Amino acid sequence: MPAISVVNLGKSFRTKVRPEGLSSSLSSLFRPSYRDIEAVRGVSFEVEEGEVVAFLGPNGAGKSTTIKMLTGILRPSSGKALVLGLDPSRRRAELARSIGAVFGQRSQLWFHLPPSDSFRLLGAVYEIEPKDLARRRAELVERFGIGDYMDVPVRKLSLGERIRCEIAASLLHDPRVLFLDEPTIGLDLVVKREVRALLAEIAKRDGTTVFITSHDVGDIERICKRAIIIHHGSVVVDESMKELRHRSLSRKYIGVKYASPVDLDFGAIRPVKRTETAASYVVDTNEHRLEGLLRALVGRGELEDLTVEDEALEDIIARIYKAPKAGEAQ
Amino acid sequence: MKGRAYLKARKYLVAASSAFRERTAYGGSFFGSVLAYGLFVFVFSRVWAAAFAGRADISGYGLRQIIWYFAVAEIPSFAFGGSFWSLSQDMKSGQVAYLVSRPYDFVAYSYAQGSGRALANSAVLFAEGLAFGFLTAGAPPLESLPQALCVLAGLAMAGSVQFLLQLAIAMTAFWVEENAAFFWIFQKLALVVGTLMPIEFLPAAAQRAAWLSPFPAMSYVPARLFASWGGGREAARLLGFQLAWVLLSALACRAIYAVARARLTVNGG
Amino acid sequence: MRTSRLRAYARFLGASLAVNVQAVIEYRVNFLVQVFGMMLNNAAFALFWGVLIGKVGNLGGYGFSDVMLIWALVSTSFGLAHVVFGNVRSIGAIVQKGELDLYLLQPKDVLVNVLASRTVVSAWGDFLYGYIVLALIPGMDLSRLALFSLLSVSGAAIFAATFAAAESLCFFLGDASGISDAITEFLLSFSLYPETIFDKGMRWVFYTIIPSGFIAFLPLSILKSAAWLLVPAALGVAALYAAASYGFFRLGLRRYESGGQMGTRL
Numbered sequence: 001m002p003a004i005s006v007v008n009l010g011k012s013f014r015t016k017v018r019p020e021g022l023s024s025s026l027s028s029l030f031r032p033s034y035r036d037i038e039a040v041r042g043v044s045f046e047v048e049e050g051e052v053v054a055f056l057g058p059n060g061a062g063k064s065t066t067i068k069m070l071t072g073i074l075r076p077s078s079g080k081a082l083v084l085g086l087d088p089s090r091r092r093a094e095l096a097r098s099i100g101a102v103f104g105q106r107s108q109l110w111f112h113l114p115p116s117d118s119f120r121l122l123g124a125v126y127e128i129e130p131k132d133l134a135r136r137r138a139e140l141v142e143r144f145g146i147g148d149y150m151d152v153p154v155r156k157l158s159l160g161e162r163i164r165c166e167i168a169a170s171l172l173h174d175p176r177v178l179f180l181d182e183p184t185i186g187l188d189l190v191v192k193r194e195v196r197a198l199l200a201e202i203a204k205r206d207g208t209t210v211f212i213t214s215h216d217v218g219d220i221e222r223i224c225k226r227a228i229i230i231h232h233g234s235v236v237v238d239e240s241m242k243e244l245r246h247r248s249l250s251r252k253y254i255g256v257k258y259a260s261p262v263d264l265d266f267g268a269i270r271p272v273k274r275t276e277t278a279a280s281y282v283v284d285t286n287e288h289r290l291e292g293l294l295r296a297l298v299g300r301g302e303l304e305d306l307t308v309e310d311e312a313l314e315d316i317i318a319r320i321y322k323a324p325k326a327g328e329a330q
Numbered sequence: 331m332k333g334r335a336y337l338k339a340r341k342y343l344v345a346a347s348s349a350f351r352e353r354t355a356y357g358g359s360f361f362g363s364v365l366a367y368g369l370f371v372f373v374f375s376r377v378w379a380a381a382f383a384g385r386a387d388i389s390g391y392g393l394r395q396i397i398w399y400f401a402v403a404e405i406p407s408f409a410f411g412g413s414f415w416s417l418s419q420d421m422k423s424g425q426v427a428y429l430v431s432r433p434y435d436f437v438a439y440s441y442a443q444g445s446g447r448a449l450a451n452s453a454v455l456f457a458e459g460l461a462f463g464f465l466t467a468g469a470p471p472l473e474s475l476p477q478a479l480c481v482l483a484g485l486a487m488a489g490s491v492q493f494l495l496q497l498a499i500a501m502t503a504f505w506v507e508e509n510a511a512f513f514w515i516f517q518k519l520a521l522v523v524g525t526l527m528p529i530e531f532l533p534a535a536a537q538r539a540a541w542l543s544p545f546p547a548m549s550y551v552p553a554r555l556f557a558s559w560g561g562g563r564e565a566a567r568l569l570g571f572q573l574a575w576v577l578l579s580a581l582a583c584r585a586i587y588a589v590a591r592a593r594l595t596v597n598g599g
Numbered sequence: 600m601r602t603s604r605l606r607a608y609a610r611f612l613g614a615s616l617a618v619n620v621q622a623v624i625e626y627r628v629n630f631l632v633q634v635f636g637m638m639l640n641n642a643a644f645a646l647f648w649g650v651l652i653g654k655v656g657n658l659g660g661y662g663f664s665d666v667m668l669i670w671a672l673v674s675t676s677f678g679l680a681h682v683v684f685g686n687v688r689s690i691g692a693i694v695q696k697g698e699l700d701l702y703l704l705q706p707k708d709v710l711v712n713v714l715a716s717r718t719v720v721s722a723w724g725d726f727l728y729g730y731i732v733l734a735l736i737p738g739m740d741l742s743r744l745a746l747f748s749l750l751s752v753s754g755a756a757i758f759a760a761t762f763a764a765a766e767s768l769c770f771f772l773g774d775a776s777g778i779s780d781a782i783t784e785f786l787l788s789f790s791l792y793p794e795t796i797f798d799k800g801m802r803w804v805f806y807t808i809i810p811s812g813f814i815a816f817l818p819l820s821i822l823k824s825a826a827w828l829l830v831p832a833a834l835g836v837a838a839l840y841a842a843a844s845y846g847f848f849r850l851g852l853r854r855y856e857s858g859g860q861m862g863t864r865l
Binding site for chain 2: 628629632633635636639640642643644646647650651654655658659777780781784785788789792793795796797
């Protein structure tokens with residue numbers, strides 16, 4: 001049984017249209033006009049147990065709406081979702097015992113109290129036996145290195161300390177699937193790294209299925225094995241990180257620097273940037289043989305530096321985002 | 331020199347009119363106070379009707395007078411009611427550190443803003459009170475233009491004392507973090523002394539004590555002038571009492587502010 | 600199975616209240632100020648009634664101790680509702696800000712979970728005030744105290760049910776805070792005064808949408824005549840209100856749109 005299975009999932013919101021101008025505002029009081037906004041349309045995918053999946057997309061693509069339908073917060077308008085074999089909108093409470101969630105800036109820790117109090121309350125919420133709770137808590141405190149913060153009011157913790165406690169709290173009931181919605185938003189580089197390392201470790205050690213939405217390509221590169229990209233409410237890419245990277249293989253970024261000025265043009269291949277002694281090129285290897293260009297570059301003069309790079313993951317994803325809406329004319 | 335003085339006064343007028351316009355920008359924002367005031371006046375009109383059952387007079391007031399009294403007495407406290415909370419918040423959040431560096435008199439500027447806002451509130455509530463009074467108690471006990479002018483002056487001064495004393499209490503935030511306690515006590519005393527019922531209802535000793543306090547200036551005076559006109563001499567005495575308290579509370583505000591400001595500069599905000 | 604579920608819920612409510620109390624006590628001075636402030640507020644009205652009834656003897660058949668008993672009942676019920684279910688008048692705001700998400704992620708009933716996750720500090724003052732008044736009224740004994748407490752539980756349930764239903768309107772209307780505030784004002788204003796001062800024509804309201812009758816007037820007569828037999832009826836009415844309110848919330852919850860989209864303006 002897959003951990004998550006989604007078939008043709010759709011969600012539309014009905015929004016009141018507020019017209020401009022006083023007279024039309026008044027008439028809309030009595031006869032409001034609505035507009036349906038399709039946030040998610042016909043999304044389908046499956047996630048196996050133990051998989052670590054990145055769920056990507058630009059702002060407003062429908063990422064959060066999808067994750068909210070998977071956790072039982074929102075009811076789908078169409079289609080079907082099953083998480084651990086349960087329909088989230090019908091069996092929310094039952095499902096909640098086996099899933100965990102970290103929702104970006106929305107904390108489940110009590111702001112004015114130390115995390116240990118919140119942990120105790122969560123123990124009662126998830127009906128964990130006090131003995132199991134103590135064991136689980138000790139384990140998480142050790143793994144996350146949060147022993148020093150457990151008795152300090154949350155408001156006095158740094159953002160990094162807080163997010164570590166936050167993730168530990170979401171794991172207290174030993175969930176089989178962990179949903180994370182923008183877990184590193186607003187964090188500095190060092191803390192981001194810590195959080196990524198923790199998440200990677202959770203997935204590896206406990207075999208927890210991890211489903212993570214993010215803007216931050218760094219999150220995905222470090223943790224995930226597979227990426228689902230959603231755009232304008234539909235899935236546009238669903239492949240392993242390896243395959244996603246392969247998309248870049250036909251594009252190479254080449255940089256050269258010579259000791260003295262040389263001619264930097266090669267017929268069809270022209271530099272995208274150049275100075276007297278240096279240049280960079282973008283080469284499509286389907287059109288030009290890389291080897292020939294490299295030989296030519298070496299032959300032009302005394303080389304001080306030569307770099308050949310793949311297209312960055314960030315740029316690949318940006319290219320996908322820029323693609324026009326499905327069904328629209330190019 | 332007239333130009334200078336005009337420029338000086340202008341900023342306070344602009345502050346007051348901006349606050350007035352902000353308050354009136356959205357009609358729905360009056361909903362809460364209009365409803366609360368209306369409900370309060372309605373319920374108390376029933377309370378008084380029951381209290382006057384088979385009785386023409388309580389401590390010199392008739393039923394009609396007491397309903398009008400109540401409708402007017404509530405206006406200053408409803409119009410200025412929560413000034414304390416936002417003022418106190420400004421003090422605590424350090425917002426005031428920015429205000430002190432501006433080229434105006436802090437107390438006067440706050441007063442201008444508060445009055446602008448309250449003027450909008452009072453106008454709406456006064457209209458509501460008049461309409462309600464007409465429906466339940468008949469024509470208002472207004473006999474002459476001078477009486478009407480005295481009532482308006484009384485209302486303006488009642489509001490002023492309300493606001494200035496709330497400002498003074500709010501400024502204690504510089505010394506006492508939980509200064510809400512002072513405001514609670516102030517508000518409840520104001521409620522009992524002259525707002526829920528005329529001061530004549532209180533026991534004699536309490537009446538004597540009341541006149542040593544600012545509370546009669548905060549709601550009793552305009553309500554009394556409106557509901558039970560006792561002639562020009564009484565009016566002059568009551569308005570004089572109010573004026574004294576307006577000046578006293580303004581002076582108190584300035585004194586507290588001066589001390590607080592000295593502290594602010596010493597501590598660097 | 601059922602009893603273990605009940606025990607789990609009891610444990611959860613206990614833990615919730617404990618966390619709430621700890622959070623409140625973090626700010627000790629604020630707690631005391633609010634509690635005493637609220638009692639002072641109520642005492643100011645007691646002074647008014649003392650003076651007024653001192654002058655006119657009784658008001659619509661209510662003596663001073665009757666009015667004080669009404670205040671005791673209403674203030675303890677109102678306080679209890681907000682001590683245990685502190686979020687009862689914040690549901691609308693929580694829904695509109697999309698903060699219901701957090702509760703939907705947890706394996707507990709959403710309404711109970713939301714309601715119980717806060718306590719209102721000044722409500723502790725209201726809650727205590729009723730008992731203080733009771734202690735000051737002559738002729739009170741343990742059995743009256745028990746009766747008073749039971750009636751307060753039913754009153755608290757009706758308060759909470761009415762407020763929760765009014766707040767749940769936000770699922771259907773978006774911002775319903777105006778209506779909800781109005782219902783709160785009405786319910787409190789009408790419950791704190793003798794029933795007899797209002798016209799007969801409007802009294803039916805007190806036994807339907809503005810249930811002052813079930814919160815104040817009926818409990819007062821039960822308390823005065825020690826009519827223990829009527830207690831199950833009072834609790835039954837409270838249960839009916841609670842069930843109706845719960846159903847209404849569930850109905851609204853189906854339309855919950857989480858954050859983001861709800862604030863969309865076109």
